[in-house]
Amino acid sequence: MTVADTTSPWIRQFAPSPEASSQLVCFPHAGGSASYFSPLTRMLPAAVEMLSVQYPGRQDRRHEPCCDSVAELADHAARALRPWADRPLVLFGHSLGATVAFEVARRLERDGIGPLGLVASGRRAPSRHREEFHHLSDDEQLLTQLRNLSGTESRVLGDEEIMRMVLPALRADYKAVETYRASPGAEVGCPVVALTGDDDPLTGVEEVYAWNEHTRGPCTVHRFAGGHFFLTPHAAEVTRLIGEYIAKWLASPPTAQ
Structure with a gap:
């Protein structure tokens, strides 16, 4: 088995599991960090190892220049993930992270190491x-x-010093997602699972179902009670659902149309 390069600042591995048969790669929302997904590690099946992407400009990368375009984030993340492709990858992004994950999937597919599937959460x-x-x-x-x-804990929002550190990354992330324009006909070959909150002001139902226009494989939509950050209260349910899809895809790897 190829040993992955664990030195990249872009990839976090909270609970290494070299015997796992697949890897779930998590992409954070605007202003978010890799640690947002750390609680999911203990909810995943033992056969799934979790990796989380750390964008520059936050936490231990706070002194690095932020990326303010989806293309730049995707280029760097795809490059960092290539050494990890010795096992099947499933990409899971929330909000901005869903868009970045989509673009990363396109880049990995061009390299011949496309993911098993893409899970797009909280994003049109x-x-x-x-x-x-x-x-x-x-x-x-x-x-x-x-x-x-409600994307950040209230105690953090009330801490002026912390927020002063977070704002540059948050602004860069918003610029990245708000200036993003998908290439005409942009699509992936892998299946897409789209997750949404039924009271999300940023994502309408039609906008979520439109993910089926961006895959040559199947597209499935799951709706949850809640707003834009429905993922937080439904973490266990979402994790179980993703685990079921991964097991299904591993048992019968999807073939792009």
Whole structure:
């Protein structure tokens, strides 16, 4: 078995499991970090090892320049993941992370190491664009947007020093997702599973079902009670669902149409 390069600052491995038969790669939301997904590690089946992507400009990478485009994030993440492709990869992204994961999947497929599947959470399909300019807002407006989505613990939002450190990364992430435009006909060959909260102000039902326009494989949609961060209260259910899809794909690897 090929030994993966564990030195990349882009990849976090919270609980190494070299005997696992597949790897779930998690991509954070705007302003989020790799550690957002660490609680999921103990919920995953033993056969699935979790990797999490750490964007620059936050936590232990806070002194590095932020990336402010999806293309740049995807280029770096895809490059960092190539050494890990000795076992099947499944990409799982939430919000901004879903868009980055989609672009990473396209890059890995071009390299001949496409993922088993893509799980897109809390994000409309790549072709469903809305004009949004939160990245141009002042600091207080940006924080208000974050509070409205409940994407960060209230104690963190009330800590001025922490928020001052988070804001540059948050602004860069918003710019990345708000200026993203999918290439005409952009698609992946792997199956897509789209997850959404039924009260998410950022993602309408039609916008979620439109993910089926971006895969040559099957597309399945699952709706959960909650808003944009429905994933937090439904973590166990979402993790179980992903584990079931991974087992299904491993048993009968999907073939792109």
